[in-house]
Amino acid sequence: MSLVQTQNLTKIYGKGETAVTALNRINVQVAAAEFVAIMGPSGCGKSTLLYLIGGLDRPTDGRVIIDGQALEGLADQGLTELRRRKIGFVFQFFNLIPVLTAVENAALPLTLDGVPIKEARIRATEWLQRVGLGDRLRSRPDQLSGGQQQRVAIARALVAEPALVLADEPTGNLDTRASDEVAGLLRQVANTWGRAVVMVTHDPRIAAYADRIIFLKDGTMVDESRLTPATAETTAMWPGR
Amino acid sequence: MSVRYAILGLLAQKPRHGYELRSAFHAVVGGEETWNVKPAQVYATLSRLAEAGWVAEEGVEQGSGPEKRIYDITPQGRQALEQWFYSGVAPEHQRDEFFVKLMIALVTGDVQPRRVIQTQRVFLYRELHAVTVLRQSYNLRTQLAQVLMIDKAIMHLEADLRWLDMVEGRLEEIQRQPLPEPDIRPRGRPRKVEV
Structure with a gap:
């Protein structure tokens, strides 16, 4: 069974003659531990799709099902709880709290959910170590590079052990090298740590880290393609491991 | 073309024999799998470079196996190499x-x-x-x-x-x-x- 499923997902902004269809009957599925990229020109609806999957916005029509649970049946409080426990979010501008240390930032979803502070800090520390920031636990965001801040954000997204991580242009504010590190880390989130990752990006280089790409245009899905396995030519052209 | 100058450059580093040149070339480009040069090509290139006066036989290494000729770069060779370094390379133009x-x-x-x-x-x-x-x-x-x-x-x-x-x-x-x-x-x- 798919972890994420959308059925005829539609979002229309405005009414009457000024109505704009941002998403038009989108049907996508994401399996557990799968890394999926959503691509398309700006204004194609890719961020809207991500926000609807994450329950940050409500559809005009159609539905989103996360781990067997239809989001439409949930009141705001239930939706908030589902987001906190099943979904981790990573944003373009990191969205870390400036006055908190890396550990405090990464622990936030747990402390908000009522987990005792001591336990929350232990779990946050573990995730920060896994993303390679074991030596920056007490640093505040302004003492970290962009790539490091995004890694704190990824640790924060994973700290509640969600099954799904949603990333909106996670490398949009990073240089090439940090972008590669963050994309490689997201790949690890899926491949090593078994979380499904859905990432919106406009950057082909970053999208290529994913297992599958969903192409959107003008709110419609134009194609959906697996990137694995590689073609025979590529395998022949490049030396093996 | 580039193999010729690569060999010249590797000889500018130090005198070597043919077999060693081939291994050194592979080490630099990242392995035989990325760019394989056959021994025959190395030896043919060496004799062409010698004819042009860009390299010269420096001596013979006597070992247990067959003797190995050692080559070194000549002053003309160094000049040609420098010219190669400081000239542009046209991008490979592929018919798409x-x-x-x-x-x-x-x-x-x-x-x-x-x-x-x-x-x-x-x-x-x-x-x-x-x-x-x-x-x-x-x-x-x-x-x-x-x-x-x-x-x-x-x-x-x-x-x-x-x-x-x-x-x-x-x-x-x-x-x-x-x-x-x-x-x-x-x-x-x-x-x-x-x-």
Whole structure:
């Protein structure tokens, strides 16, 4: 069974003659531990799709099902709880709290959910170590590079052990090298740590880290393609491991 | 061409014999798998370089096996090498099969150009995914040659993908233009024009 499923997902902004269809009957599925990229020109609806999957916005029509649970049946409080426990979010501008240390930032979803502070800090520390920031636990965001801040954000997204991580242009504010590190880390989130990752990006280089790409245009899905396995030519052209 | 100068450069580093040159070349480019040079090519290149006066036989190494001739670079060789270093290299100009495919698709008019473009896009993304995964498997400290080569491949694929986006974005504009037709010239002697 798919972890994420959308059925005829539609979002229309405005009414009457000024109505704009941002998403038009989108049907996508994401399996557990799968890394999926959503691509398309700006204004194609890719961020809207991500926000609807994450329950940050409500559809005009159609539905989103996360781990067997239809989001439409949930009141705001239930939706908030589902987001906190099943979904981790990573944003373009990191969205870390400036006055908190890396550990405090990464622990936030747990402390908000009522987990005792001591336990929350232990779990946050573990995730920060896994993303390679074991030596920056007490640093505040302004003492970290962009790539490091995004890694704190990824640790924060994973700290509640969600099954799904949603990333909106996670490398949009990073240089090439940090972008590669963050994309490689997201790949690890899926491949090593078994979380499904859905990432919106406009950057082909970053999208290529994913297992599958969903192409959107003008709110419609134009194609959906697996990137694995590689073609025979590529395998022949490049030396093996 | 580049193998010749690579050999010259490796001899500028220190005198070597043919077998050693071949191994040194492979080490520099990141392995035999990336760029294999056959022993015969190394020896043929060495004798051509010797004829040109760019390298000279320095001596013979006597070992347990057959004797090995050791080569060194000459002053003329060093000059030629320096000239090579400080001159530009024209990018490899490839006839692009996809470009031809797209133009023919537009000419025949019975296929969907957008589908042709999307098929190519997915193909390129699969290539890009494969090299990206491979790049991650490399050790940045010990496999720098491979990493640099693969980065070049990644950047070329990125450029091709960007170009596809641009072509797709301008497809309607292209389709509105008259398709290129050759100027057909009448064969044989031009007809006399009646005045």
